[in-house]
Amino acid sequence: MSHLIPAPRVIEGPGPHRFPLDAGTTLWAAPGTGTTESWLRSVLGPALGLMFPSGPEDGRNSVRLHLDDSLEPEAYRLAVADRGAEIRGGDASGVFWGAQTLRQLLGPDAFRRAPLRQGATHSVPHQVIEDAPRFRWRGLLLDVARHFMPKEGVLRYLDLMAAHKLNVFHFHLTDDQGWRLEIERYPGLTEVGSWRARSRIGHRASPLWEEKPHGGFYTRDDIREIVAYADRRHITVVPEIDVPGHSQAAIAAYPELGNSDVIDTASLTVWDDWGISRNVLAPTDNTLRFYEGVFEEVLELFPSPFIHIGGDECAKDQWRASPAARARIEELGLAGEDGLQSWFVRHFDTWLTARGRRLIGWDEILQGGLAEGAAVSSWRGYAGGVTAARAGHDVVMCPQQHVYLDHRQDGGEREPVPIGYVRTLEDVYRFEPVPPQLTPDEARHVLGAQANLWTEVTEDHARVDYQAFPRLAAFAEVAWSALPAPAERDVAGFERRMSTHYRRLDALGVAYRPPEGPRPWQLRPGVLGRPIEGAPPNV
Secondary structure (H helix, E strand, C coil): CCCCCCCCCEEECCCCCEEEECCCCEEEECCCCHHHHHHHHHHHHHHHCCCCCECCCCCCCEEEEEECCCCCCCCEEEEEECCEEEEEECCHHHHHHHHHHHHHHCCHHHHCCCCCCCCCCEEEECEEEEECCCCCEEEEEEECCCCCCCHHHHHHHHHHHHHCCCCEEEEECEECCEECECCCCCCHHHHCCCEECCEECCCCCCCCEECCCEECCECHHHHHHHHHHHHCCCCEEEEEEEECCCCHHHHHHCHHHECCCCCCHHHCCCCCCCCCCCCCECCCHHHHHHHHHHHHHHHHHCCCCEEEEECCCCCCHHHHHCHHHHHHHHHHCCCHHHHHHHHHHHHHHHHHHHCCCEEEEEHHHHCCCCCCCCEEEECCCCHHHHHHHHCCCEEEECCHHHHECCCCCCCCCCCCCCEECCCCHHHHHCCCCCCCCCCHHHHCCEEEEEEEECCCCCCCHHHHHHHHCCHHHHHHHHHHCCCCCHHHCCHHHHHHHHHHHHHHHHHHCCCCCCCCCCCHHHCCCCCCCEECCCCCCCC
């Protein structure tokens, strides 16, 4: 029985014979498959103790990489026979995903960085696997604004994504609690905005504080490295720069960005608490020019066709009290403060479109209308995604009720820092990205799905691992595999396959939540969470 995750479309075999990989196994790579060739030699080879020297296309005892235009984009065909293993891909990505499947077939030791035993043999049963993804957007959001993740941790998560055939990394870089991206023309964003004086421990109602500075940021060269590393793993990095809310860190660095006719913006600091700050950007031409300068550098660093501008949870209190904001509303003929937020979004929608990029934002950006190419991240439920798809906009489905991985995994008292609804491994496995009320034409606007991991209460990589895994493996199968309807999915079969996958995660050093519950060192006694009881609303 196959223990592959995500489950492939078709498996023929395995048969009784095996292909052994040994010191004589060669590698042939067609032009255009260089990323997989490099990955096999730099990642899989060291794990197995093999060099994979170059060999002829028709050689025996070989791994061969081909492009095949009869296959669809990202699709692959992996055939293992007497001559060796042949991976054919509809494009370079497809070849790479085929190599990830080959790695799983070689066993958990193939996920280590060095061989456990010198001279050990590794073999793969003869079989043919034909596979292709259901969705072209298979994403993970990682929030590095609330708690900073050093560059090495980000690169590690890109490797974990690649191992699960996830291909979009949503990089949440700015928020009230920290600005994580170096912008050359505005050095204060990182000199001031990347550090806060202290951090609350647990949910915002907790009385506990960590009384030491927290922060960090990525230099421009760090970002170039991250983007290049992701690209070699066929992952697109989509940056998020939040406007007009979630912006207190930026205002702390440059007080003129805030509503200074309402509050003393010069006294603001980077926010040290969780939740939604009331301090938002002022609707001025100066603010627009400032963020155009920011986005110019963002476009230089990130080649992604999509740029995320946030657009969610913008508190309107200061705009209501601000004479300047009221005058702006009157000048533009807007319908109140909600119209002002829409004006912000439409400005950058037009600005990005003129530069050949596409705006994407949280589903609040639907208020006021969008340009034709704009896309929506549907986070408050399915409703925003349904509205967007029916209006002709592309959608990424990431409803908090189903795929927010910061939500707790169990209802028991031992669950560390319990946040939100209980979302078990089975719950995530039964997530369906395409709502049934969409017609086939409307459903074509669902680009795919994304799991989101917010980090208010996940302060280090071990806590991030615990919240992400094993549920991210279930999500990866939902996003990749052609699964039946949620009620018909083989949860027991998936859990059986996970018994092998846990060993892969062990080899990778992932601090996942065990099926039987948290290990002693994963507990956080006395740290307050915010559990929400009952089943989440299906909205």
